[in-house]
Amino acid sequence: MKIVLIQLVLIVVVLLAAVRLLRGRGARAQAVRRLGLLLFAAFAVWSILFPTVWTRIAKLVGVGRGTDMVLYALVVAFLSFTLTTYVRFRDFEARYTKIARRLALDEANPPQPKLVTPEQPAPVDPEQQAKPYLDS
Amino acid sequence: MTVEQPAYTSKKAEQTGSGVHDTWVIIPLFNEESVIGDVVAQVLTAFDQVVCVDDGSTDRSAARAAQAGARVVRHPLNLGQGAALQTGFQYALADPSMQYVVTFDADGQHQIADALGMVERLRAGEADVVFGSRFLDERTKPNFAKKMVLRAAVGYTNLTTRTRLTDAHNGLRAIRRPVVAQLDITQNRMAHASELVAQIGASKASYVEHPVHILYTDYSKSKGQSLWNSINILADLILR
Numbered sequence: 001m002k003i004v005l006i007q008l009v010l011i012v013v014v015l016l017a018a019v020r021l022l023r024g025r026g027a028r029a030q031a032v033r034r035l036g037l038l039l040f041a042a043f044a045v046w047s048i049l050f051p052t053v054w055t056r057i058a059k060l061v062g063v064g065r066g067t068d069m070v071l072y073a074l075v076v077a078f079l080s081f082t083l084t085t086y087v088r089f090r091d092f093e094a095r096y097t098k099i100a101r102r103l104a105l106d107e108a109n110p111p112q113p114k115l116v117t118p119e120q121p122a123p124v125d126p127e128q129q130a131k132p133y134l135d136s
Numbered sequence: 137m138t139v140e141q142p143a144y145t146s147k148k149a150e151q152t153g154s155g156v157h158d159t160w161v162i163i164p165l166f167n168e169e170s171v172i173g174d175v176v177a178q179v180l181t182a183f184d185q186v187v188c189v190d191d192g193s194t195d196r197s198a199a200r201a202a203q204a205g206a207r208v209v210r211h212p213l214n215l216g217q218g219a220a221l222q223t224g225f226q227y228a229l230a231d232p233s234m235q236y237v238v239t240f241d242a243d244g245q246h247q248i249a250d251a252l253g254m255v256e257r258l259r260a261g262e263a264d265v266v267f268g269s270r271f272l273d274e275r276t277k278p279n280f281a282k283k284m285v286l287r288a289a290v291g292y293t294n295l296t297t298r299t300r301l302t303d304a305h306n307g308l309r310a311i312r313r314p315v316v317a318q319l320d321i322t323q324n325r326m327a328h329a330s331e332l333v334a335q336i337g338a339s340k341a342s343y344v345e346h347p348v349h350i351l352y353t354d355y356s357k358s359k360g361q362s363l364w365n366s367i368n369i370l371a372d373l374i375l376r
């Protein structure tokens with residue numbers, strides 16, 4: 001087996017991408033994702049060195065050629081990426097909405113003071129209001 | 137006793153008309169400077185308390201609303217109508233004497249008389265929520281395409297929520313305080329209408345529909361949602 005230039009280039013790119021992703025902000029929850037990523041990178045290197053592995057997988061699942069298999073895998077990966085990105089973006093949006101709402105409400109005049117001005121006395125709870133009324 | 141007391145009783149006597157202190161009218165506001173002043177002034181003839189939630193307008197909408205006598209809560213950036221409604225709910229909930237909220241559109245397509253009628257039904261204890269519906273009588277005349285989109289929207293809403301409505305995307309609603317306190321609208325954009333219905337359906341609050349007249353002026357038509365937007369709404373709902 002002799003290594004072709006394209007294989008070298010691809011391996012370097014995959015390794016760089018894996019390292020770059022692994023060095024993201026760390027948390028225990030990410031551990032599984034990282035392990036998966038390592039496996040994925042290992043498989044990527046493997047399949048670059050031995051492209052026939054795709055053909056074998058393709059045969060296994062009943063797809064004609066290995067290249068078709070790669071294409072299908074890419075389509076699935078891309079779609080799931082789109083969806084997770086969408087969901088993550090929505091979570092992010094929900095968070096900054098809360099911040100913005102808090103800011104907006106804190107900056108606004110609260111709803112009550114207007115009611116306590118002399119012209120517009122506070123609408124005291126009728127039950128509470130009734131007592132002094134009866135006394136007088 | 138105090139000087140305020142007679143004033144309070146006189147206020148109480150006229151609570152059927154203006155001077156209703158237990159109701160907040162919530163108007164989500166985004167770039168409506170040409171009409172918002174009139175809309176607020178109109179609402180103030182029937183209701184005392186109006187809050188405009190300015191959703192990061194780039195024109196003078198907020199100033200116009202304040203001039204006309206509304207309270208204004210300003211989002212620091214544009215978040216969407218659903219977010220504006222939720223902000224309005226939270227603002228109204230901060231007033232302990234609030235019993236009812238009315239949601240009202242800023243573009244002047246709703247009628248004050250309808251809003252009053254809906255609050256009256258809440259007051260009479262008919263239900264916890266009164267939804268406005270433009271399809272209960274023949275006053276509102278949407279064009280064919282709009283009708284189809286609205287029918288599809290309500291069909292989807294009825295299918296996915298525990299409710300039976302005739303008009304799901306109507307901005308005119310009246311809601312009692314306990315229900316308002318339970319609402320948590322997270323759909324920032326237009327899908328919030330269905331989300332609101334879904335949350336009310338899930339909360340098992342009682343609801344009725346009230347016939348309302350939607351005035352399709354040239355202005356509201358030009359500002360109204362395009363048909364394409366219904367596709368976006370559907371996507372937002374499915375991918376939530």
